[in-house]
Amino acid sequence: MAHADFYEVLGVDRSASQQDIRRAYRRLVRELHPDAAEAGNADADRLRAVFEAYAVLGHPHRRAAYDQALRRAEATFNLWVGLPKPRGEAWPARSVFDEPDLLRILFPWFP
Numbered sequence: 001m002a003h004a005d006f007y008e009v010l011g012v013d014r015s016a017s018q019q020d021i022r023r024a025y026r027r028l029v030r031e032l033h034p035d036a037a038e039a040g041n042a043d044a045d046r047l048r049a050v051f052e053a054y055a056v057l058g059h060p061h062r063r064a065a066y067d068q069a070l071r072r073a074e075a076t077f078n079l080w081v082g083l084p085k086p087r088g089e090a091w092p093a094r095s096v097f098d099e100p101d102l103l104r105i106l107f108p109w110f111p
Contacts, residue, residue, distance in 0.1 A: 006053035006066065014067070018060065025054040055109075062107065069106050 007014050010024045032047040056062045 004049065005070075006057050009049050009053040010057065014070075018058070021054070021057050025050060025058065056107065065106055069102075 007016070010021060010028065012020055012024045016024075028050045029047070032043050032050065034044070056066050
């Protein structure tokens with residue numbers, strides 16, 4: 001799975017409370033789990049993404065580290081926006097999620 005914003009995966013706002021995140025997680029699990037989902041609604045890949053997102057956002061310390069990483073990525077991106085493009089080809093778009101080594105530093109349990 002390509003790395004996505006965990007808040008988007010759960011369908012909540014970044015300012016959502018822990019209770020809202022838990023509700024969204026439970027709703028998505030009921031919707032996507034093969035044992036509980038209606039016929040044809042089960043999606044194993046999306047369910048894995050929901051589990052991964054909740055593993056980070058459901059724990060206050062992990063969520064704080066994740067939010068800090070997002071803020072740093074946005075700040076770094078804003079620094080690079082004003083720089084001139086190299087001649088020939090354009091720079092590829094990059095994100096903190098494109099750097100698995102950085103994610104392993106921030107989240108030791110990251111595969």
